[in-house]
Amino acid sequence: MPSFSDVSYSREATVAAIRDYYRFLVSMYLDASNVLEPPEGGWPSIPPNGWENFDKTDEVIALLRELPYLRQGSDPYQINGAPYTVFADWQFTDEDIDGQDLKEWSELDPDEAEIPAHIVGLTAPSDKSPAMLLDTELGVIYWYECPRGVKGGEFQEIEGDPYDWVDDDLIPENQVEWRAGSGIWPIETFFKMLKANFQKLNFVPIGPREVQDVWVARDEYAKETQFAVQNIYRKQGWPNMARFNKQACSAEVKTLLEERAPSLAE
Template sequence: MADPNVSPDPRLRQPAHYSRQEVVSALSDFYEFLATLPHIDSSAIDHPPPGGWPEITNQSLAKWDIHKPDEVVELLRHLPYIRGEIGERFNWMAPECFACDWRLASRSDLRELRPPPPAMHWLRQNSRAEWQWPEWVVQLTAGRDREEWVLLLDTTDGTVTRYYSMYYVYKPTYPEGDPRSWRDRCCDETLPIREFLEKWRQKYVRMEWLGIPNEILSAIRTGWIPFDEEEGKGDDSDTEDDEPQPKGKWADDTTNLVRIYKEHGWPHDFKRDECRRALLEWKRAQPDYVKNLDYD
């Protein structure tokens, strides 16, 4: 619940308010959008039963030394989740970014694995000994390494802020003692969750991000490289979307991917399955193709 004693958030155009239903709805809508892309199947998206995921409880979290307010636990119980592998394969939702599946906290067998699987380090980092954010903050995404993108949901106001673990060099936004000052150690953008995820959706629409099916090391390729204003004009995209294409150029190693997407009707008449097959054929023709993987 929002603190009535704090000043208006300087990062927001208008006040934001937390609603569990809105968080669930925003994530569900974004995940369903991802399922229209070639690299995530709708069968990998799980929606909670009417009473929430029964395996997510205060007790199951406590076994990982994770302690959250009851309201936050109820949110975790009602979130949709994208199923991923415990090993090396992930259902990526952004570059170096996969969705956290809090149901894994109930897997007692995973606590005993040494070293922990790459997909599990985020859960250990949420323990009381390591978690560096307030207890009302929920980690929604994680990555494989130090360049991971971590989305942090603040359940006091329903906003999301991205933490980039390599560095932060942003001027502090909040005064000392402000309950939101933890965000000053993150990126300098905070948005309501639906607005934040819409910006990510537009990156796919504009093909700034390109999903590649079942690629073991990276299922998202960064396709569009924006120019700074002083660098001059770049190519124009012929996509029609809610936000203008920034000035820039296509990355040299993504021009074929862009062509395949466009040939299959992206974004307005997209033939998803046909595009997926074409992308797999393209991938198999690459020198770095790993032949012992089942891409089908």
């Protein structure tokens, strides 16, 4: 397992890892138009000094200005970039929006967790969408209340106990609880882990706007639908990209969902 001493943060590597991940999603199930690339010089809708009351570091703002994003519509037309996960589209914001509202939109409940200025939310947490936060000092991503099935395996989490990290002066005591409740990976490893779970079909795209995982309990009909979608992907060559026929796969999944789950086929 890696330790914090083995990990460092790089803005360039972070942007590249997220861009590579979104391109991977396009190769599997997303339309290419869902990925938004920043113009030269960064997103003009993100103020160079951040938003009022945002209280994030200059590095966080610089990163947000350079990242690609997944295009998000209004609910229920938001797409999933991981199981039940709505990735935050930071470039959509209005220059005059209050930064405190943005933090509440992208982070954990402020009454339950103190998120420092060098950490920023990657997702829009909700009852379904998990909180994923990126640490620009330690070079890691936290998946809060990460499913047990995601942990372990080839892509190991950061080694150590958050309660020990306080003694090592890595984190303040008032931030232990939420970090202890998270899966923690180096940034590039995190996205490799997500891709591996898609490749194994532990993460299953059920239509264009919902990704499920195989660990959530569901009724027999929903399990049969998920299993049928997995079989379509395998039949169309997934995960062998030399054989995978995305167009045929998407069409066959759509036909299946129109019969079994019409609300997911839209």
